[in-house]
Amino acid sequence: MYFRTMRLPARAAGLFIAGALLLPLAGCGEEEQAETAAEEAIGVFASMVTRQELAEPVTGTGTIAAHKTTVLGPRVDGIIEEIMVRVGDRVTAGQPLFRTRDAEWKLKVAELENHVRLASAEAQNAQKGFARAEELHGKGFVSNGKLDDARAARDAANARLGMAKAQLATAQQMLEDCVVTAPFNGVITKRDVDEGKFMATRMGGMGGDGGGVLQIMKIDIVAAIVNVPEIYLSKFKVGSKGKVFLDGIDKSYDSYVAILNDRIDPVTRSVEVRLPILNKDYEVKPGLFARAEIYPEAREVLALDRAALLGSEAKRHVFVAENGRAKRIDVTARQIDATRVEVLSGLKEGDKALSGPNAALLIDGMAVRIEGSDEQALASDAAAQPNVK
Structure with a gap:
């Protein structure tokens, strides 16, 4: 038994060897492609x-303001004789706050009361004289001219009485105005003068242009006055719910849009919005920095x-x-x-x-x-x- 050696041509042998080498490499390539494909996922x-549903809040910043603020000055020219309150005092409507010296007006009232009594007596006498003249005229003892004179005297006396009464009423009002009272329930937030200072009505207070004597604020209700960019105007309206955040006292309050100013600030391109806050305990102070969120209807x-x-x-x-x-x-x-x-x-x-x-x-x-x-x-x-x- 023997093995027979088979000889192949050189070119065929080369192809055979190359094919044998490529077979395992092809198998490896398919596996690597499959693995690569798996890794790519x-x-x-x-x-x-x-x-x-989305209700994005519209945000604005501003300041707490009092419901009412009034500067009180004298109603009558004179020396401020007594100030009955201090800054921080809570006052009620009608409570006396300060008084201008009133001695001169007391004397004036007394003088005019006497004028009224005198004018009243003259008017009564003139009325009696006219009544007698009218009676005698009816009997033919007084001419028409005399009756007219009696009537004119009566009318003049009544006019003088009316003038005296008006002057007395004016003096009485001036005497009453020497005492300035609180126009509403509130708190005294400022005092500009002390007793002894002469003040004229043109210097301040009621219709004047000065600093006045006292400042009073009504703060049982306050408002957050905030500015909101004009681009958000279409997102809310008067009555929209809101919330006010006061970082200074670390509190927040539910509120709503009570006032929406019709004017747009041309410089800041913003609109003023007011949100009220109930403040029965006076905890919220005017001037506090405020942040407000306004909640439009959900969409x-x-x-x-x-x-x-x-x-x-x-x-x-x-x-x-x-x-x-x-x-x-x-x-x-x-x-x-x-x-x-x-x-x-x-x-x-x-x-x-x-x-x-x-x-x-x-x-x-x-x-x-x-x-x-x-x-x-x-x-x-x-x-x-x-x-x-």
Whole structure:
């Protein structure tokens, strides 16, 4: 028994050896391609576009103001003789606050009271004289001229009585006005003078242009006067609910839009809004810095997890899964808060945008695998699963 050696041509032998070497290499290439394909399926989450009711607050800043503020000055020229209150005192309507020296007006009233008594006596005598003249005229003993004189004397006496009474009433009013009283319930917030200062009515207070004697504020109701940019005017109206935040006393108060100024400030392009606060305990002080939130009526929006939004401010986009591949879609969106955006165009309700740590790595056409930790997308989209064999 022997082995027969078979000789091959040199060219055929070379091809045989090369083919034998390529067979195992081809098998390795297929395995590497399969592994590479499996690695290309990047894991992502899916965030669903949902329809939500949104009531975004409109924010403004400003100052707390009293319900009423009045500067009180003398009503009668003279020396301020007594100030009965101090700054911080709570007062009631009609309570005496300060007094101008009234001795001169007391004397004037007494003098005019005597004038009235004298004029009254003269008027009574004139009336009696006219009555006698009228009686005698009826009997033919008094001429028409005499009767007319008696009538004129009576009318003149009555006129003098009327003038005396008017002068007395004026003096009595001036005497009464020497004491200035509180025009409403409030608190004394400022005192500009002390006793002994001469003040004229033209210097301050009632219709004057000076500083007055006292300042009184009504603060059982106060208002937050805030300025809101004009672009938000269409979002709220008188009666819209709101909330006032006072950082100075670390408190907040529910309120509403009570007054919406019709004038727009042409410099700041803002509008003045007033929100009242009940302040029975006087805890809220006029002048406090105030922040206000105004809540417009809720509207329906398409909301999306902000993490799914990619790109720059100028051009936003998201990725969705289509047949196991990432598909880029340009969108228009507006931020709602730190975690949500409002989708204005590009997506519809129920669409699922890809998000998660790997979202920033996505490119159009990349294979994806939805792992789904978003509560709105726990069930993976079957179409988003890659078909890798």
